[in-house]
Amino acid sequence: MNKDKKIKITPIEYGTVIDHIKNGHAMKVLRIIGVLDKKMDSIVSVAMNVNSSMGKKDIVKVENIEIKSDELDKISLISPRATVNIIRNYEVIKKHDVKLPEKVKGIVSCINNTCITNQNEPVEPEFDVIGKDPVTLKCVYCERDMKGEEISENVL
Amino acid sequence: MVSKFNKKHVVSIKDFSKEEIDFVLDLAGDMTEIAKGNKSDDSLKGNILGTLFFEPSTRTRLSFESAMKRLEGACIGFARAGTSSVKKGETLADTVQVISSYVDIIVLRHPQEGAARLAAKFSEKPIINAGDGAGQHPTQTLLDLFTIREEKDEIENKKIGIAGDLKYGRTVHSLTHALSMYDCDLTFIAPASLQIPDEIIKDIEKMDIKYRKAENITDVLDDLDVLYMTRIQRERFPSDEEYEEVAETYKIKKDMLENVKDDMIIMHPLPRVDEIYSDVDSTTHAKYFKQAANGVPIRMALLKLLTEGYNE
Numbered sequence: 001m002n003k004d005k006k007i008k009i010t011p012i013e014y015g016t017v018i019d020h021i022k023n024g025h026a027m028k029v030l031r032i033i034g035v036l037d038k039k040m041d042s043i044v045s046v047a048m049n050v051n052s053s054m055g056k057k058d059i060v061k062v063e064n065i066e067i068k069s070d071e072l073d074k075i076s077l078i079s080p081r082a083t084v085n086i087i088r089n090y091e092v093i094k095k096h097d098v099k100l101p102e103k104v105k106g107i108v109s110c111i112n113n114t115c116i117t118n119q120n121e122p123v124e125p126e127f128d129v130i131g132k133d134p135v136t137l138k139c140v141y142c143e144r145d146m147k148g149e150e151i152s153e154n155v156l
Numbered sequence: 157m158v159s160k161f162n163k164k165h166v167v168s169i170k171d172f173s174k175e176e177i178d179f180v181l182d183l184a185g186d187m188t189e190i191a192k193g194n195k196s197d198d199s200l201k202g203n204i205l206g207t208l209f210f211e212p213s214t215r216t217r218l219s220f221e222s223a224m225k226r227l228e229g230a231c232i233g234f235a236r237a238g239t240s241s242v243k244k245g246e247t248l249a250d251t252v253q254v255i256s257s258y259v260d261i262i263v264l265r266h267p268q269e270g271a272a273r274l275a276a277k278f279s280e281k282p283i284i285n286a287g288d289g290a291g292q293h294p295t296q297t298l299l300d301l302f303t304i305r306e307e308k309d310e311i312e313n314k315k316i317g318i319a320g321d322l323k324y325g326r327t328v329h330s331l332t333h334a335l336s337m338y339d340c341d342l343t344f345i346a347p348a349s350l351q352i353p354d355e356i357i358k359d360i361e362k363m364d365i366k367y368r369k370a371e372n373i374t375d376v377l378d379d380l381d382v383l384y385m386t387r388i389q390r391e392r393f394p395s396d397e398e399y400e401e402v403a404e405t406y407k408i409k410k411d412m413l414e415n416v417k418d419d420m421i422i423m424h425p426l427p428r429v430d431e432i433y434s435d436v437d438s439t440t441h442a443k444y445f446k447q448a449a450n451g452v453p454i455r456m457a458l459l460k461l462l463t464e465g466y467n468e
Contacts, residue, residue: 114289116270121247141270
């Protein structure tokens with residue numbers, strides 16, 4: 001399996017590797033860290049459905065940028081078991097798990113269609129994180145709870 | 157002395173501590189004679205209330221206007237969205253910013269959940285939520301609590317049955333939250349398909365509140381101090397026949413009251429359709445009209461507290 005991994009997941013010299021992303025959620029991670037909005041122009045590579053000891057997972061590698069941990073903590077909303085590796089000179093110099101933030105703003109839209117934040121109002125959706133397993137968010141505006149897959153389906 | 161009430165807005169009953177609720181209820185108690193017109197009070201003279209009703213609710217709007225006028229304040233506003241600039245596509249945020257510069261306090265009714273929280277963010281003046289969609293309606297909860305306290309002297313430890321549509325009824329969810337602050341013993345009376353949602357049960361379990369679920373009003377009625385009735389809506393059922401069958405068992409008639417406690421009270425947020433028969437109205441148990449009247453002193457208390465920034 002190590003050989004398999006070496007072929008498919010090439011190491012990077014400098015940058016950030018987000019590992020153990022929930023299988024199928026890599027594109028949402030790209031959205032959360034701003035790659036899809038062109039807020040980040042580094043080379044980004046994505047591996048999906050990678051075999052691991054804990055089943056299939058996705059991996060995202062961002063070259064030459066050490067992404068700040070609070071930015072990456074947002075990933076915990078859709079993939080609470082993701083880990084972040086900071087790479088320098090092909091070596092992992094720092095490794096940590098993503099941490100659930102206490103508040104979430106502007107990453108996820110409210111599941112409630114009739115919530116005022118889903119209308120044409122000048123506000124970003126905002127949530128309090130009220131549960132960890134499964135991740136549960138409460139809309140600050142309409143007070144509706146959303147959890148698990150409901151959250152990943154509503155990533156903006 | 158530290159202020160017991162320093163809220164700028166009234167958006168959700170969940171923003172209130174028990175002490176803050178008690179403070180509002182105490183002040184409402186002082187307002188009852190003024191609300192009836194037996195005493196006068198000009199404490200809001202020179203102030204203007206803006207009533208922004210994006211969906212119609214005649215009694216809520218009129219009770220706010222009555223409350224403001226009893227305190228000699230003035231009211232301006234609209235009673236439905238069709239007459240406002242929303243029809244032209246203006247956001248609520250803009251509407252509220254503009255109108256908050258015309259008035260001293262705003263009462264908002266809106267079809268979208270979370271509208272009042274949003275309005276509070278954009279308003280220079282206090283916002284009172286008078287119902288946002290299926291969301292919150294805190295002044296209803298406060299007047300419900302006030303009614304229980306007025307009729308039973310205290311709210312603590314009362315055996316309270318809540319009947320009807322407990323799944324979708326926002327009144328019921330807010331009331332349950334508030335009653336659990338008072339250690340009440342709660343009975344949820346509803347057909348299985350309309351029982352109280354699990355999230356609400358989890359919340360009351362966290363507060364260590366005694367509760368039970370029942371399907372039949374008559375099984376539990378004789379043990380209650382308060383029966384809070386709500387309407388079961390036809391649209392919750394796949395067919396008229398199913399609705400009729402269920403709704404029939406959630407109706408209160410005078411002959412069902414023979415063995416209830418003498419001082420048991422029946423409440424209802426109104427309007428009722430036929431879930432309480434009119435023969436109950438003349439019994440000493442019927443308190444729903446008094447409950448509706450209590451909307452005025454509660455709203456007077458809130459208007460006064462928010463406008464004056466009341467301190468003690």
